[in-house]
Amino acid sequence: MTQVKKQRELKGGHVAMIFGGAFAVIIGVNLALAYSAVGTFPGLETRAPYNESLTFEARRQAQNNLNWNSAVSYAAGQVTLTLTEADGATVVTPNVSLVIRLATSDDYDQDVAMQFDGHKYVGQVDLPAGNWQARVFATALDGTEFTRTLSLYIRAES
Numbered sequence: 001m002t003q004v005k006k007q008r009e010l011k012g013g014h015v016a017m018i019f020g021g022a023f024a025v026i027i028g029v030n031l032a033l034a035y036s037a038v039g040t041f042p043g044l045e046t047r048a049p050y051n052e053s054l055t056f057e058a059r060r061q062a063q064n065n066l067n068w069n070s071a072v073s074y075a076a077g078q079v080t081l082t083l084t085e086a087d088g089a090t091v092v093t094p095n096v097s098l099v100i101r102l103a104t105s106d107d108y109d110q111d112v113a114m115q116f117d118g119h120k121y122v123g124q125v126d127l128p129a130g131n132w133q134a135r136v137f138a139t140a141l142d143g144t145e146f147t148r149t150l151s152l153y154i155r156a157e158s
Helices: 011-038 050-068
Strands: 069-075 078-084 096-102 109-110 122-125 130-139 145-154
Touching: 050 145, 069 130, 069 145, 078 096, 078 130, 096 122
Parallel strands: none
Antiparallel strands: 069 078, 078 122, 096 109, 096 130, 130 145
């Protein structure tokens, strides 16, 4: 004697539970991603964004007219900033500052005292491995402000 398995019927209640479960998963994932995004957002970029926007284009054009190139590197506890003009000449200005910060947090922001060594600007700072940002602030001799945010990725020593 062979037994015939009784097939289960798909009823309205089952379909409602499937839809409810699918939406619960979608909402749960969205909440987890939103929580993660808010937890890693460093926060306010400027205190007065509207006022900053009023002069942004003029400041951007003045900075572009400087025609400066910038690069940053890190090795053995020393951060190196290179500022050059379009023709490759080193930019010499007394007003250079650097703020090092983690890309996803403002907990580790630190000002780095930069010294000009005749070719580049160097500063001493201990940084662990991670994705860092170097925010450069300089003033040209004519008073034009130069700001740039440069990525600085430090690999873990193996």
